[in-house]
Amino acid sequence: MSVNFEEKIKKYRTAPFDARFPNTNQTRNCYQNYLDYHRCNKVLSAKNQKTTPCEWYRRVYKSICPMAWVQKWDEQLQSGTFAGRI
């Protein structure tokens, strides 16, 4: 499973079609993947496991989210003012 995952990450070109967000508005797609990355990190770190699977969410949100949004959210996370539930 992890070998397949590493292959998947190596062959990553761009965020694939996500059936949860089939329409024009991709705002939630970006936000969801950002949340999922940080949640994945939090959960796996709490269990003292490697956070490699979280890399997928990071690649997707990096592809989709505008850099300004990511920067803003990262700053909010650091200062503890991020509104999402992580």
Add this chain to the structure above:
Amino acid sequence: MAHPSQLGFQDAASPVMEELLHFHDHTLMIVFLISTLVLYIIVAMVTTKLTDKLILDSQVIEIIWTLLPAMILILIALPSLRILYLMDEINDPHLTIKAMGHQWYWSYEYTDYEDLGFDSYMIPTQDLAPGQFRLLETDHRMVVPLNSPTRILISADDVLHSWAVPSLGIKMDAVPGRLNQTAFITSRPGVFFGQCSEICGANHSFMPIVVEAVPLEHFENWSSMMLQDT
């Protein structure tokens, strides 16, 4: 790109735009035929000295001029819906680009691998080189690889803008706080121009869009070069 005294659309640079062009030709031909017929009938009615005093109704012609328009409308609707669904098809893009609208310039982000971002300002008229196009050229172009399905996500930093490139058949509003997705494939190499299409302040007319479609190796060289510069 647009030409002076242009009547029709710009040459298509993507398969979707080609379809739209053909559909437009088909529908406009129907419109011309109907208009010619109606104009002929009007002229014939107005210029005849004959009168039929006994005509009251006619079932036959009523049926004809009900069924015929219905069939014509179906003839227009079917290709229209075909293109609508074609544009809506699930595509598997090879590349994602983000276009952010600002007052008054666009910025493009290519973040699939590295974080490449740059601004694209219009070249002022006094700084144009000979042969360049007034109010259309920009200092940095959005370069895309040829024949490659590309996803473009459009948003804005401040007020409403709209990212439009007629030869690709794309227009999508740039809304602050929202990420609008559209996709395209460039079917021929070239430089394609567009302009901001939502009023956004004083310099709304002076924030153009330039898309340059090049072969893949050229795109890779360009993106490496841009990464080094920024």
